[in-house]
Amino acid sequence: MALETSRNAFFIGGEWVKPASDRRFELINATTEQLIGHVPEGSEADIDRAVAAARRAFEVGEWANASAAQRSEIMLRYFAVLQKRAGDVAAAVSMQNGMPIALSGPFEAGLSFGLLAYYAQLAAALPGDETRESQMGKSTEVSRAPLGVVAAIVPWNFPVVLAMSKIGPALAAGCTLVIKPSPGTVLDSYVLAEAALEAGVPPGVINWVAADREVGAYLVSHPGVDKVAFTGSTAAGRAIARTCGELLRPVSLELGGKSASIILDDADIGAVAQGLPMTSLMNNGQTCYACTRILAPASRYKEIVDAIASTASSLVVGNPLDAQTHVGPMASSLHRQRVEGFIAKGKAEGGKVVAGGGRPKGTERGWFVQPTVFADVSNSSTVAREEIFGPVLAIIPYNDEAEAIRLANDSVYGLGGSVWSTDPTRASRVAKQVQTGTIGINGYVPSVGSPFGGIKASGLGRELGPEAIGGYQQFKSTYVMG
Structure with missing residues (x-):
C-alpha cells in the first residue's frame, strides 16, 4: 500500500x-x-x-x-x-x-x-x-x-x-x-x-x-x-x-553515550575495519551507543589510523533509499550544523583530519556530512568528550592495556563499547573492567534477549x-x- x-x-x-x-x-x-x-x-x-x-x-x-x-x-x-x-x-x-x-x-x-x-x-x-x-x-x-x-x-x-x-x-x-x-x-x-x-x-x-x-x-x-x-x-x-x-x-x-572501542595490540585490523560501519558509524553515526572513540595501541597507531581512514573514505554517501548507500544525510539542517560545529572544533583544537571533514561532493541538496576521522587527538579533546551524534570518529593512542582501560572509563558516559582482540579470554578480561552498561567483543550488536542500558550519564x-x-x-x- x-x-x-x-x-x-x-x-x-x-x-x-x-x-x-x-x-x-x-x-x-x-x-x-x-x-x-x-x-x-x-x-x-x-x-x-x-x-x-x-x-x-x-x-x-x-x-x-x-x-x-x-x-x-x-x-x-x-x-x-x-x-x-x-x-x-x-x-x-x-x-x-x-x-x-x-x-x-x-x-x-x-x-x-x-x-x-x-x-x-x-x-x-x-x-x-x-x-x-x-x-x-x-x-x-x-x-x-x-x-x-x-x-x-x-x-x-x-x-x-x-x-x-x-x-x-x-x-x-x-x-x-x-x-x-x-x-x-x-x-x-x-x-x-x-x-x-x-x-x-x-x-x-x-x-x-x-x-x-x-x-x-x-x-x-x-x-x-x-x-x-x-x-x-x-x-x-x-x-x-x-x-x-x-x-x-x-x-x-x-x-547519550561516547563509547570506546579498545583495539588491543593483537587485534585483527582487517576485522576492525570491517566492523567499523556497524560498530561506530551505524545510522550515519546517529546512534547512542556508537563507539566513536577509537583507542589504538601506540605500537600500531599508524596502521590502525590508515585502515580506519580508508574504510571511512570508502563508504557510499547518498540517498538513503538506495540499497547501496552506507551513509545517508543527517536528520535535519540544524543537526548537520551541530555536527559540522564539532568538526570545526576538532580542527581548531589541533586534531588531524585523515578522512572526510566536510560535505560530500555532488550533494547540493540533503543534509550530508562526510564520514570524518580525526587522528592525533587526546581523550580530553572536544571530539573525544562530547556526544556528536554524527559520523565523526576520534582515534586516541595509548601505551599499554591499563591505560586503554583508564581512557575508556574516563568519560561521563557509560552506554556501549567494544574490545578487539584475537584472544577471546584477554578481550573478555578487558571488557569486564570497562565501566559501561553494555559492551561487545570483536563487534557490537545489542541482543533482544539481554538487558540494554547505561550507567553514569x-x-x-x-x-x-x-x-x-x-x-x-x-x-x-x-x-x-x-
Missing part, C-alpha cells in the same frame, strides 16, 4: 481523533530538503484525552480483564499485521531521518517487530503469584501487577525500535501507553497505529500524539501517568528525572531482555500470619 505522507488526526482510544488545535508540523525529506507533508501538532488537551483513554483501557474493558495468555495473543496478532507493513515503515523512517534503507529494513521493520513477538512469548509465560517462606509468619504471598499508564517518549534516530522497546514489555506486563514520537519522525507512528487498529488491539491500549518538548513535559508530569519511559539526550533525561523525582514516579532513561534502568518487564510492574507482599 502507498505510504500516506500527510495526516490530519491522532490515534487515541482506538480511533482517529481530530486534534484540539490547528497547529501542524512540517515533515521534510532529509535527502531532498523538500516538504513531504504535514501532521498535527499535539496540545495539552490532546494529551489529556490520550491519557484518559489509556486510563480507561487499563482499568476497565477487554485489556484490563485480559489474562497473560490473552495479552500474548493480541500482541501476536499485532505482530502479524505489522509484518505486512514492513516496507512502509522502513521507507517512512529513511525519508524522514536519513537512515539507509539497508538498515531501516532489518532494524526498524525487522528487529522492532521481533521485539513485539519476543515479549508476546514472555507475556504468555509470566510467573503468577508465588508463596515464599516467612520468618515471622506462616508464609508470604508475592504478587505482581502492571504499573498502569506509561508515558513513552521516543526520539527520531531509531523511532520504531525505540518505541517497540517500550511497547513490548509494557504490554506484556499489562500496562497501557501514551506515546509521544519526535516531530522529526512521525509518519512511522501512523503506520504502527493503523496496524494496531487492524489487529484489534483494544481501544486505548496504545495511543499516539506527536508534540513538541513543552507538551512532552506536560505528559511527563501528567497526574494520570504512572511511569515514564524516555529515550533521548542526557540533558532532556535530567529534566525528566527531576520531574519524576519530585513526583516519586517510576522512570527509565536511555540517554547514560541513563537509568534497562530495556530489552526479560528484565525490562519488571520495570513496568509493581510487586506486593502479603504476610500471612495465621
